Amino acid sequence: MRILISGSTGFLGTALIGALAGEGHAVARLVRPGTARRNAAGDRAQIVAWDPAGNQFDAAAAEGADALLHLAGASIADGRWNAARKDLLRTSRIDATRHLIGALAKLQRPPRVIVAASAIGFYGDRGDEALTETSAPGNDFLAGLCREWEAEAARGADFGARVVSLRFGIILAAHGGALPRMALPFKLGAGGRLGNGLQWMSWLTLPEVVHIVQFALATPQLTGPVNAVTPNPVRNAEFTRVLARTLHRPAIFPAPAFALRLALGEMADALLLASQNVMPSRLADAGYHFLRTDLAEALADAFRK
Numbered sequence: 281m282r283i284l285i286s287g288s289t290g291f292l293g294t295a296l297i298g299a300l301a302g303e304g305h306a307v308a309r310l311v312r313p314g315t316a317r318r319n320a321a322g323d324r325a326q327i328v329a330w331d332p333a334g335n336q337f338d339a340a341a342a343e344g345a346d347a348l349l350h351l352a353g354a355s356i357a358d359g360r361w362n363a364a365r366k367d368l369l370r371t372s373r374i375d376a377t378r379h380l381i382g383a384l385a386k387l388q389r390p391p392r393v394i395v396a397a398s399a400i401g402f403y404g405d406r407g408d409e410a411l412t413e414t415s416a417p418g419n420d421f422l423a424g425l426c427r428e429w430e431a432e433a434a435r436g437a438d439f440g441a442r443v444v445s446l447r448f449g450i451i452l453a454a455h456g457g458a459l460p461r462m463a464l465p466f467k468l469g470a471g472g473r474l475g476n477g478l479q480w481m482s483w484l485t486l487p488e489v490v491h492i493v494q495f496a497l498a499t500p501q502l503t504g505p506v507n508a509v510t511p512n513p514v515r516n517a518e519f520t521r522v523l524a525r526t527l528h529r530p531a532i533f534p535a536p537a538f539a540l541r542l543a544l545g546e547m548a549d550a551l552l553l554a555s556q557n558v559m560p561s562r563l564a565d566a567g568y569h570f571l572r573t574d575l576a577e578a579l580a581d582a583f584r585k
């Protein structure tokens with residue numbers, strides 16, 4: 281396959297570009313003005329210039345792609361969600377996706393498959409409710425963002441593409457995503473549960489992300505929103521115990537919800553305190569086999585040097 285990748289220099293993009301190229305796919309990176317033209321994993325990837333903020337797209341270079349893997353978006357966890365940050369989080373996903381899908385629609389032969397990032401933030405804070413792809417969206421900022429982001433990607437169906445929006449859970453890797461920040465207090469001996477610890481955390485490992493993306497690209501019956509999580513979510517208190525054990529550190533300093541809100545504002549509720557008990561129903565129905573479903577094994581893998 282010839283695969284276009286946006287957001288290729290990020291945490292997921294770097295892992296995916298190497299894995300897909302290693303599988304023999306021809307990978308072409310969508311490169312924004314100012315984005316590094318080379319990265320460690322993708323040195324041999326072709327370059328397709330795009331500027332989502334300036335509505336520019338090199339259509340000639342993109343022509344002939346079979347698939348788009350769309351990962352671009354300003355980081356959700358960097359900086360407090362003030363009005364300017366929220367605006368960037370939205371424009372870099374909703375407007376950028378609208379621009380990209382619109383540009384692909386004008387190609388002589390648009391890609392037949394679009395695999396786009398989304399997040400379980402789609403569901404908001406839902407207590408113990410078991411959430412599947414047919415559950416209603418939540419009603420906070422992140423839920424609204426995910427809903428509109430997915431709606432823009434879904435427009436790829438207008439030119440006949442099969443569109444899969446992967447609602448990623450918490451991705452466990454020692455070098456990126458949320459885990460290094462979660463592990464830091466434990467490494468300093470000051471770790472503990474977050475809030476009351478009852479909130480459900482739905483997770484998956486970085487190799488699982490790669491495997492799920494490969495499965496989504498190759499599985500014709502998979503379409504629409506797909507929960508990208510293992511079938512074994514845990515409560516934060518359990519996650520805390522397993523993380524502490526993995527790092528051989530104590531977990532005796534709970535972080536009260538009010539302190540998290542004071543430090544992080546609205547982000548604390550959406551990213552740390554929200555309860556999301558998410559089931560990978562569509563992956564299971566499509567016959568996907570998980571690489572890791574046990575949290576202790578997943579965390580041991582993540583921190584293994």
Ligand SMILES: NC(=O)c1ccc[n+]([C@@H]2O[C@H](COP(=O)([O-])OP(=O)(O)OC[C@H]3O[C@@H](n4cnc5c(N)ncnc54)[C@H](OP(=O)(O)O)[C@@H]3O)[C@@H](O)[C@H]2O)c1
Nearest residue numbers: 287288289290291292315352353354355372397399448451
């Ligand atoms: N990591 C997770 O745990 C997780 C969980 C749920 C959902 N997701 C979603 O999955 C996607 C990839 O995640 P990630 O962890 O790889 O994110 P990341 O490391 O922050 O990378 C995202 C990439 O998006 C591009 N980007 C940054 N600012 C942008 C802007 N203003 N406009 C357009 N593109 C911009 C950059 O790539 P270029 O410079 O190459 O363009 C950046 O490397 C994101 O959309 C994220 O929200 C991630």
